[in-house]
Amino acid sequence: MPEVPEVEALRTFLDGHLVGKEIVRVLPLTVNVLKTYDPPLSALEGTTVAAVGRHGKYLDIVTAGAGAGAGAGGTGDGGTGDGALHLAVHLARAGWLRWKDSFTGAPPRPGKGPLAWRTVLAEGDGFDLTEAGTTKRLAVHLVRDPADVPGIARLGPDPLAASFDRAAFARLLAGERRQIKGALRDQRLLAGIGNAYSDEILHAARMSPFKPVKNLSEDEITELYQALRTTLGDAVERSRGVAAGALKAEKRTGLRVHGRTGEACPVCGDTIREVSFSDSSLQYCPTCQTGGRPLADRRMSRLLK
Missing domain, CATH: 3.20.190.10 (MutM-like, N-terminal)
Known part of the structure; x- marks a missing residue:
């Protein structure tokens, strides 16, 4: 998408x-x-x-x-x-x-x-x-x-807008009780982020997709904000000047974890894992994001005990 x-x-x-x-x-x-x-x-x-x-x-x-x-x-x-x-x-x-x-x-x-x-x-x-x-x-x-x-x-603020600073991001997250992955993909909360870039942002922030937003510390909110802006900004720069017909291929080459199940994480070398749902899937690195623990591959997954 x-x-x-x-x-x-x-x-x-x-x-x-x-x-x-x-x-x-x-x-x-x-x-x-x-x-x-x-x-x-x-x-x-x-x-x-x-x-x-x-x-x-x-x-x-x-x-x-x-x-x-x-x-x-x-x-x-x-x-x-x-x-x-x-x-x-x-x-x-x-x-x-x-x-x-x-x-x-x-x-x-x-x-x-x-x-x-x-x-x-x-x-x-x-x-x-x-x-x-x-x-x-x-x-x-x-x-x-x-x-x-x-x-x-119904759209929320645009994450690429100059006015979208760390304080604005923190205000959006205040009171959220969902997991981070779902919050980032909610177009009413934040406009334009989907399945692929939410995976990329969370990998850059070294966070589990299932971590509850309400459990984020102030430092983690800062890390997540910086990962969001850097990931999206870098993707826009890579796409600058690319012809419309080549943008899909450019997106795939720039992704580090999304769609790369079974490949090596470019940061730590661990194997990228996947959690599948009825109509989509997410990818993540256990070492970078979940303390080395794999996520259960089923709907409403939780960390395996």
């Missing part, structure tokens, strides 16, 4: 490829990809992309002109303006954005293959949204205000 570093890299890529260009056609190609009906998709035709923003894992393509009216904002956070339209995209677990310098052949047929959405620009280029697998969760919303998207309205 694309998480905040990859979505931020996509935002930067699209900022350089979309802004100032006119949208001439949008084609939803699966029955459930478009989640809104007002304003209609026809309102996008003839508009110009004014900015590309990000809200957690959501891309926000801001347009103005023609059906949208003038005055869209142009901030990296997806600023709004009078008459602006926002095309908010959530790539979900198996979705991706693929840039096209040109489109060849006949228009795609709805419901065929992984192609879910196409946006065509006046210069002949544009992008496709694709989604692998049979479970279709990729979502596109066309709205006048990003807050009209329920998933965006």
